Amino acid sequence: MRKTWSGSRVDLHIDLDASKGRRSALEAALRDAIRQGRLATGTLLPSTRGLATELGLSRGTVTAAYDQLTEEGYLTTRPGSGTRVADVPPNTPDSPSAAPMQARPRHDLRPGLPDVSAFPSRAWLAATRRVVADARSVALGAGDPQGRIELRAALADYLGRTRGVVTSPDRIVITSGYYQGLSLLSGVLVRHGAGTVAVEDPSHDVFRSVVQRARLATTPIPVDAHGARVDALTDAVDAVLLTPSHQYPTGVPLHPGRRQAVSAWTRTTGGLIIEDDYDGEYRYDRQPVGALQGIAPDRTVYCGTASKTLGPALRLAWMALPPHLVKPVVDARQQADLYTESLSQLVLADLITTHAYDRHIRATRLRYRRRRELLLARLPGVTGLTAHGVPAGLHTLLTLPADWPPEDEVLSLCARQGLALRGLSELHLDPRGRPGGLLVGFAAPPEHAYRPALDALSGTLRQLVTGPR
Amino acid sequence: MRKTWSGSRVDLHIDLDASKGRRSALEAALRDAIRQGRLATGTLLPSTRGLATELGLSRGTVTAAYDQLTEEGYLTTRPGSGTRVADVPPNTPDSPSAAPMQARPRHDLRPGLPDVSAFPSRAWLAATRRVVADARSVALGAGDPQGRIELRAALADYLGRTRGVVTSPDRIVITSGYYQGLSLLSGVLVRHGAGTVAVEDPSHDVFRSVVQRARLATTPIPVDAHGARVDALTDAVDAVLLTPSHQYPTGVPLHPGRRQAVSAWTRTTGGLIIEDDYDGEYRYDRQPVGALQGIAPDRTVYCGTASKTLGPALRLAWMALPPHLVKPVVDARQQADLYTESLSQLVLADLITTHAYDRHIRATRLRYRRRRELLLARLPGVTGLTAHGVPAGLHTLLTLPADWPPEDEVLSLCARQGLALRGLSELHLDPRGRPGGLLVGFAAPPEHAYRPALDALSGTLRQLVTGPR
Numbered sequence: 001m002r003k004t005w006s007g008s009r010v011d012l013h014i015d016l017d018a019s020k021g022r023r024s025a026l027e028a029a030l031r032d033a034i035r036q037g038r039l040a041t042g043t044l045l046p047s048t049r050g051l052a053t054e055l056g057l058s059r060g061t062v063t064a065a066y067d068q069l070t071e072e073g074y075l076t077t078r079p080g081s082g083t084r085v086a087d088v089p090p091n092t093p094d095s096p097s098a099a100p101m102q103a104r105p106r107h108d109l110r111p112g113l114p115d116v117s118a119f120p121s122r123a124w125l126a127a128t129r130r131v132v133a134d135a136r137s138v139a140l141g142a143g144d145p146q147g148r149i150e151l152r153a154a155l156a157d158y159l160g161r162t163r164g165v166v167t168s169p170d171r172i173v174i175t176s177g178y179y180q181g182l183s184l185l186s187g188v189l190v191r192h193g194a195g196t197v198a199v200e201d202p203s204h205d206v207f208r209s210v211v212q213r214a215r216l217a218t219t220p221i222p223v224d225a226h227g228a229r230v231d232a233l234t235d236a237v238d239a240v241l242l243t244p245s246h247q248y249p250t251g252v253p254l255h256p257g258r259r260q261a262v263s264a265w266t267r268t269t270g271g272l273i274i275e276d277d278y279d280g281e282y283r284y285d286r287q288p289v290g291a292l293q294g295i296a297p298d299r300t301v302y303c304g305t306a307s308k309t310l311g312p313a314l315r316l317a318w319m320a321l322p323p324h325l326v327k328p329v330v331d332a333r334q335q336a337d338l339y340t341e342s343l344s345q346l347v348l349a350d351l352i353t354t355h356a357y358d359r360h361i362r363a364t365r366l367r368y369r370r371r372r373e374l375l376l377a378r379l380p381g382v383t384g385l386t387a388h389g390v391p392a393g394l395h396t397l398l399t400l401p402a403d404w405p406p407e408d409e410v411l412s413l414c415a416r417q418g419l420a421l422r423g424l425s426e427l428h429l430d431p432r433g434r435p436g437g438l439l440v441g442f443a444a445p446p447e448h449a450y451r452p453a454l455d456a457l458s459g460t461l462r463q464l465v466t467g468p469r
Numbered sequence: 470m471r472k473t474w475s476g477s478r479v480d481l482h483i484d485l486d487a488s489k490g491r492r493s494a495l496e497a498a499l500r501d502a503i504r505q506g507r508l509a510t511g512t513l514l515p516s517t518r519g520l521a522t523e524l525g526l527s528r529g530t531v532t533a534a535y536d537q538l539t540e541e542g543y544l545t546t547r548p549g550s551g552t553r554v555a556d557v558p559p560n561t562p563d564s565p566s567a568a569p570m571q572a573r574p575r576h577d578l579r580p581g582l583p584d585v586s587a588f589p590s591r592a593w594l595a596a597t598r599r600v601v602a603d604a605r606s607v608a609l610g611a612g613d614p615q616g617r618i619e620l621r622a623a624l625a626d627y628l629g630r631t632r633g634v635v636t637s638p639d640r641i642v643i644t645s646g647y648y649q650g651l652s653l654l655s656g657v658l659v660r661h662g663a664g665t666v667a668v669e670d671p672s673h674d675v676f677r678s679v680v681q682r683a684r685l686a687t688t689p690i691p692v693d694a695h696g697a698r699v700d701a702l703t704d705a706v707d708a709v710l711l712t713p714s715h716q717y718p719t720g721v722p723l724h725p726g727r728r729q730a731v732s733a734w735t736r737t738t739g740g741l742i743i744e745d746d747y748d749g750e751y752r753y754d755r756q757p758v759g760a761l762q763g764i765a766p767d768r769t770v771y772c773g774t775a776s777k778t779l780g781p782a783l784r785l786a787w788m789a790l791p792p793h794l795v796k797p798v799v800d801a802r803q804q805a806d807l808y809t810e811s812l813s814q815l816v817l818a819d820l821i822t823t824h825a826y827d828r829h830i831r832a833t834r835l836r837y838r839r840r841r842e843l844l845l846a847r848l849p850g851v852t853g854l855t856a857h858g859v860p861a862g863l864h865t866l867l868t869l870p871a872d873w874p875p876e877d878e879v880l881s882l883c884a885r886q887g888l889a890l891r892g893l894s895e896l897h898l899d900p901r902g903r904p905g906g907l908l909v910g911f912a913a914p915p916e917h918a919y920r921p922a923l924d925a926l927s928g929t930l931r932q933l934v935t936g937p938r
Contacts, residue, residue, distance in 0.1 A: 031763065035635065072633065072759040073728030086729055088764045104610070116609035121601040128597055132590040140585035140780030141573075141913075164541065166504065176645060180806035213804065259542030260555055290541040294500065295557045311609030313811035335682065337649035341810050342782035444610075 022057055026065040034074050034088055043085040045075065106418030107453035111249065111395030111439040112278070116311045117446035118367065120351070120360045127350035131343065139346055143339035146330045147174025147318070151345040154352040155318050159304065162358075163280055164290025166297040167320035173329050176315040176340045178276065178305045182207055182241075184336060185274065185301060185319065186214030188328040194238035197274075200228045202427035202434075203241070204248050207276070211241065220429045223247055226255035230262040239272040240265075244292040245280045249397050249427050249439050251389015253289055262292070266299040272322075273300040279308045281361050284369035284391035298322045306348060308394060309361060314344055364443075368394060371442040371450055378458040383465050394443040397424065400436040404464055407436025414438075417460045419453070491526055495534040503543050503557055512554040514544065575887030576922035580718065580864030580908040581747070585780045586915035587836060589820070589829045596819035600812065608815055612808035615799045616643025616787070620814040623821040624787050628773065631827075632749055633759025635766040636789035642798050645784040645809045647745065647774045651676055651710075653805065654743065654770060654788065655683030657797040663707035666743075669697045671896035671903075672710070673717050676745070680710065689898045692716055695724035699731040708741040709734075713761040714749045718866050718896050718908050720858015722758055731761070735768040741791075742769040748777045750830050753838040753860035767791045775817060777863060778830060783813055833912075840911040840919055841865060847927040852934050863912040866893065869905040873933055876905030883907075886929045888922070 033039040045051070048066060052059040066083050069075045076086045131139055146152070152169040159165035175181035189197070197211050201220035208218055219237060222229045227247050233240060240262065244254035254262075266273055275292050283289070293302035297320075305317040321329060333339070351357040372391060379385055384401030400407060407423045414421060424437030445453050502508040514520070517535060521528040535552050538544045545555045600608055615621070621638040628634035644650035658666070666680050670689035677687055688706060691698045696716050702709060709731065713723035723731075735742055744761050752758070762771035766789075774786040790798060802808070820826040841860060848854055853870030869876060876892045883890060893906030914922050 031633065031759075035763070068756060068758070070725050071722075073725050073732065073761070073764045076725070076729065086725075086764075087733060113610065119601070119609050124601060125594070125598055129594055132588070132594060140588050140782045141582065143782045143784075164500065176806050176810065183806070253540075256539050256542050256545070256555075260545065263542065264556060287537060289537070290500075292542070294504070295542045295555075313609045313612045315612075315806070315808070315810040336805065337645050337652070337784070339784070341645065341784040341813060344810060344812065 023061045023065050023068075026055070026057070026061065027068055030065065030069055031072075031074060034069075034085055039085045041085055041087045045083045045085070047082070105420035107420065107449070107456045108444040109419060109421040109441050109453055109457065110444055111422055111441035112308065113441055113444035114308050114311060114364065114394060115367065115443050115446060116313075118360075118364050119311060120356060123351060123354075123356040123360065124347060127347045127354070127356070128343070130350055131346040139342055143342045145334040145339045146326075147172065147340060148342055148345040148349065151349040151352075152318075154349040155304075156320075158352050158357070159291075159302070159318075159320060163277065163288070163302075163304070164294040165302050165320050166294050167302070171321050171323060171326055173319050173321060173326065173333065174340050174345060175317050175319065175333065176337070177307065177312070178278070178303055178317040179206070179210060180315075180336070181303060181317050181319050182210050182274070182276075183214065184329055184332045185325075186211050186216055188325065188332055189239060189272070190214050190216060192328070194272075196237050198233060198237045198240040199429075200242065200247060201429045202249055202424060203243070205426050207241070208429075218429075223250055223252065225252060227252045227258055228254060230254075230258050230265065233262065233265045233269075233271065235269040235271070237269075237271055239274055241274045241276065242292065243276045243278060245277055245283070245289055246389070246392045248276070248278065249395070249422075249424060249437075251393060251395075251397055253390055253392075254292065259292055259295065263296050266296050271299075275300055275302050277302060277304050279393040280304065281309055282365055282368055282393050284365065284372060288392075293320060301325065309357075309364070310348075314348075316340070316344060316348060367447070368443050372396065374450070374454060375440060375442050378454055381458060382461045385461065395439050395441040398438045398440060399424070400438070402435070404436075407438075410436065410438065410461075410464060413464070414457070414460055417456050419456055419460060421457075492530045492534050492537075495524070495526065495530065496537055499534065499538055500541075500543060503538075503554055508554045510554055510556045514552045514554070516551070574889035576889065576918070576925045577913040578888060578890040578910050578922055578926065579913055580891055580910035581777065582910055582913035583777055583780060583833065583863060584836065584912050584915060585782075587829075587833050588780060589825060592820060592823075592825040592829065593816060596816045596823070596825070597812070599819055600815040608811055612811045614803040614808045615795075616641065616809060617811055617814040617818065620818040620821075621787075623818040624773075625789075627821050627826070628760075628771070628787075628789060632746065632757070632771075632773070633763040634771050634789050635763050636771070640790050640792060640795055642788050642790060642795065642802065643809050643814060644786050644788065644802065645806070646776065646781070647747070647772055647786040648675070648679060649784075649805070650772060650786050650788050651679050651743070651745075652683065653798055653801045654794070655680050655685055657794065657801055658708060658741070659683050659685060661797070663741075665706050665708075667702060667706045667709040668898075669711065669716060670898045671718055671893060672712070674895055676710070677898075687898075692719055692721065694721060696721045696727050697723060699723075699727050699734065702731065702734045702738075702740065704738040704740070706738075706740055708743055710743045710745065711761065712745045712747060714746055714752070714758055715858070715861045717745070717747065718864070718891075718893060718906075720862060720864075720866055722859055722861075723761065728761055728764065732765050735765050740768075744769055744771050746771060746773050748862040749773065750778055751834055751837055751862050753834065753841060757861075762789060770794065778826075778833070779817075783817075785809070785813060785817060836916075837863065837912050843919070843923060844909060844911050847923055850927060851930045854930065864908050864910040867907045867909060868893070869907070871904070873905070876907075879905070879907065879930075879933060882933070883926070883929055886925050888925055888929060890926075 048059050048062040052062045066075060070077050074086055074088055075083050077083045151174055152172040155172055156167050156169045196217045196219055198221050199208050199218045200223050211218055221232050228242055262273060265271055277291055280288055291302055293300040302320040306314050375396060376387055379387060385398045388397040407425050411423050422439040425431035428434050517528050517531040521531045535544060539546050543555055543557055544552050546552045618638060620643055621641040624641055625636050625638045665686045665688055667690050668677050668687045669692050680687055690701050697711055734740055746760055749757055760771055762769040771789040775783050845856055848856060854867045857866040876894050880892050891908040894900035897903050
């Protein structure tokens with residue numbers, strides 16, 4: 001039943017069939033008319049009795065609606081002068097509705113992303129049920145800026161067991177992702193007087209800028225076949241950001257002699273090692289090499305994450321810190337955003353202590369190992385490409401032969417085929433004179449989409465070898 | 470089976486029964502001995518053959534362990550000189566294990582905390598199941614710095630329907646709590662040239678310091694029985710932080726005339742309104758008054774949160790922004806920590822669209838309304854205390870009679886009885902000359918603990934009236 005009241009300067013359409021009830025419908029109609037300027041400031045509204053009669057409503061309904069809108073500031077009531085539209089600025093027209101979600105690329109070979117279709121849904125749900133049932137009265141109360149003790153305890157054990165990290169629950173800090181952790185740590189280092197952080201060249205551009213945004217200078221250390229040239233570190237460097245188990249992006253592990261060298265450097269100069277163990281769980285040819293942190297636990301910040309094992313959307317990462325850095329980092333964390341969401345921390349702690357996390361890692365390790373082999377098996381068909389690094393991680397670096405088109409042309413061609421991958425150049429601090437390359441992630445696609453992605457990749461690359469140039 | 474190898478300077482205990490296998494056990498034993506300094510730098514290890522014989526292991530096991538530890542940097546091998554302990558600094562003894570969790574107070578009457586034992590576990594689990602099953606391949610991939618579109622769409626509808634907020638999904642930004650949102654917004658305002666934010670006096674001290682930490686000056690606006698004295702706002706103020714529906718901590722709603730005044734102020738001066746609608750869902754005597762944002766949507770940042778409805782540990786909050794602030798806030802958010810964890814965003818979106826969230830709010834509204842009535846029913850027994858504010862929210866402010874002991878003494882006495890509540894003084898910008906008061910939260914305890922908490926409170930307060938002073 002649609003009713004219309006023709007006021008002094010406005011037709012008020014009121015849909016009384018609306019499920020929300022007559023009073024709400026009247027309120028909404030008046031609110032909209034005022035916002036849209038159809039009922040202008042100062043307009044005298046009809047008396048409650050008059051409007052009630054006209055609309056076939058009870059007088060109480062109209063009075064209640066007028067009161068509500070007066071309370072909200074849309075109407076004003078002065079004794080003797082009736083109810084008028086208050087001085088409310090008309091609303092600008094609504095902007096267009098939200099942009100659609102960014103479409104997933106047809107062939108998702110971006111490096112650093114896991115296959116989220118392998119997410120252990122069943123185990124996650126079971127753990128969530130246990131967490132919500134057993135501990136709900138505390139799990140959802142205020143959290144801990146350092147991270148839930150349950151997760152810190154589980155991680156101290158897990159990291160010692162699987163990565164040789166020497167730590168304890170009180171030295172671990174949980175952050176909403178490695179990105180946040182590195183950002184907080186960088187801020188703390190600046191406040192402690194640090195000025196320069198050495199970064200691998202090439203290295204992840206996003207994390208270099210996190211360091212730089214904290215007003216730390218970055219100085220490059222070259223990467224060769226034995227990993228980062230840490231022998232180049234001097235006492236002018238306050239900290240070094242390393243990916244020792246699987247250098248990003250070249251995939252080379254840090255040579256034992258270099259591990260010795262960086263350990264000597266930290267002892268001699270007091271410099272800090274920041275170890276980004278971003279995919280330390282994924283080694284395919286042998287038992288993973290333990291974390292560098294183990295040989296210098298009091299001078300190393302060990303950083304790990306669930307982004308590569310479960311998914312980046314969980315925003316769960318951890319740092320095992322030297323004792324003197326724990327409080328400053330926790331304080332910085334609290335100032336930034338108090339603490340990390342507790343529920344998923346408790347769920348992850350449950351997954352680790354019940355070994356469901358280990359089982360998930362083992363299953364995905366097999367899956368990624370097979371995918372890497374499939375990728376490499378395709379490459380001999382493409383002349384001249386060189387695959388780098390050890391069998392590990394979620395991506396492989398392929399450098400382009402000198403006689404190929406430049407990297408950006410190769411990437412454009414890939415993009416036109418729906419292939420999403422990364423170029424090497426932007427990971428160099430200064431890409432001039434460096435060979436181009438492709439970072440091919442082999443983990444991101446769901447199982448059914450991996451072979452088609454490989455077909456598209458090898459087909460596209462073959463065009464570059466055989467096509468007219 | 471415990472084996473011992475007596476090396477040049479060390480007894481190496483190797484527990485071969487360990488479930489992790491012989492090679493791992495040998496590695497762990499060597500690692501520990503090196504870390505603890507029992508195997509000093511330069512120590513020559515026995516030949517693989519010799520150690521294998523001595524320990525009853527295969528030679529391959531020992532060789533593999535030596536290789537692993539060489540790879541990790543604990544050992545060095547030079548042709549012709551055998552395997553030696555590398556130059557690894559001994560580890561300092563572990564610091565004591567993590568401090569125990571902060572104990573929950575016996576009687577938790579802290580303001581601003583919901584009853585997390587009312588958490589809708591069943592609905593949450595059901596929604597989690599749907600989210601993980603239906604969308605897992607996207608839900609756990611990379612997130613959106615603005616917040617998941619599913620949640621923004623659900624909130625745009627929900628906030629319009631329940632709080633009269635005029636917005637659309639593209640104007641909403643999800644943050645990891647209101648604290649983070651206010652912090653990001655403050656940073657954006659500073660970069661846009663703002664210098665001064667007006668804050669209610671009294672108001673939440675934590676949020677004042679968030680604003681101040683962004684290097685904004687805060688200027689007080691007094692609060693009276695009609696809410697904040699927004700008529701005192703001048704054009705020297707760039708933004709005003711308000712709690713219009715239920716002033717924190719006095720519990721007074723902003724008077725309609727004041728709503729008009731602040732709307733006029735924003736139009737005249739271009740100043741920004743920041744509306745903290747922290748407990749807008751909880752009004753007990755009438756339909757909630759709509760958000761202030763509705764009368765000035767292009768000049769108001771509306772802030773809401775799940776902390777008061779579901780629990781602070783979820784770290785889920787939202788801002789409905791004027792169009793010109795969306796991109797700067799999203800950019801700041803991305804720079805800080807990329808984006809909010811996706812899973813709980815999708816679960817909340819599901820709860821809202823299935824109306825399970827409304828049902829939860831209705832259930833808790835009934836519960837809290839009854840608790841507030843129980844609290845007030847106890848007060849007449851305590852002479853002189855005045856309860857302030859309208860029937861709403863999660864707490865009530867009680868001001869202390871002039872002839873009572875000072876606030877800090879009252880709080881100490883309460884603390885000795887296991888009662889956790891807040892004092893009013895620290896919420897004033899300058900507490901001198903202000904009456905003392907108690908903020909009594911009536912929502913935090915689980916149902917069974919509420920009456921005992923009230924007994925303890927009224928018993929303690931009665932002592933102050935009747936006891937010797």
